[in-house]
Amino acid sequence: MPLIVGLTGGIGCGKSSAANFFAALGVDIIDTDIIAHELTLPAGKAITPIKEAFGTAFITDEGALDRSKMRKLIFSDATFKQKLEAILHPLIYEEVVRRIGLATSTYIVVVVPLLLENTAFRALVQRILVIDCSEQLQISRTIARSKLDEQEVRAIIATQISRAVRLKQSDDVVVNDRDLTHLHTQLKQIHLKYLALAKSMCHDKTSEH
Numbered sequence: 001m002p003l004i005v006g007l008t009g010g011i012g013c014g015k016s017s018a019a020n021f022f023a024a025l026g027v028d029i030i031d032t033d034i035i036a037h038e039l040t041l042p043a044g045k046a047i048t049p050i051k052e053a054f055g056t057a058f059i060t061d062e063g064a065l066d067r068s069k070m071r072k073l074i075f076s077d078a079t080f081k082q083k084l085e086a087i088l089h090p091l092i093y094e095e096v097v098r099r100i101g102l103a104t105s106t107y108i109v110v111v112v113p114l115l116l117e118n119t120a121f122r123a124l125v126q127r128i129l130v131i132d133c134s135e136q137l138q139i140s141r142t143i144a145r146s147k148l149d150e151q152e153v154r155a156i157i158a159t160q161i162s163r164a165v166r167l168k169q170s171d172d173v174v175v176n177d178r179d180l181t182h183l184h185t186q187l188k189q190i191h192l193k194y195l196a197l198a199k200s201m202c203h204d205k206t207s208e209h
Contacts, residue, residue, distance in 0.1 A: 012137065027108070
């Protein structure tokens, strides 16, 4: 089994930018947001159980999940959020495990926004890499790239684990408070570290036999 790194961070911290950098270096990336998106496309595995749990009002005419309608619902009531997660999380986990089995790179990066809130995913990874920035930067970046307003972004941040807890539980931290060059410089060092770690893990397993 290769080294599995869990990449996480709050909304707008730059998880995707970090994942793209690792991918460019030939690292296999498994992104749980992308998997969740695929599961909720027309004929996706999650569509039928979502339809059964929430009704057809939350499915578009094309047969996909109506994301904006669902977002409003789950932020208005946490019980609906738990209900949706109970459908999606097991399906996402199953797909992540399947993709890990197919991966060929020296180490694997699994991108999980709610990694620290999810015990199953935490148990799956050997290291936790947190991409970090200030809350003000999170808000301004998210507003710039999405159709959400400040109030909606703050509501999302409020549902995520606190920054202090995230940093405390991390093995590695990359501070993404400047430009991409600054981010990439830090990630390059992390990449070399993970290659060395993966190599030593491989060596330890060989010496056991």
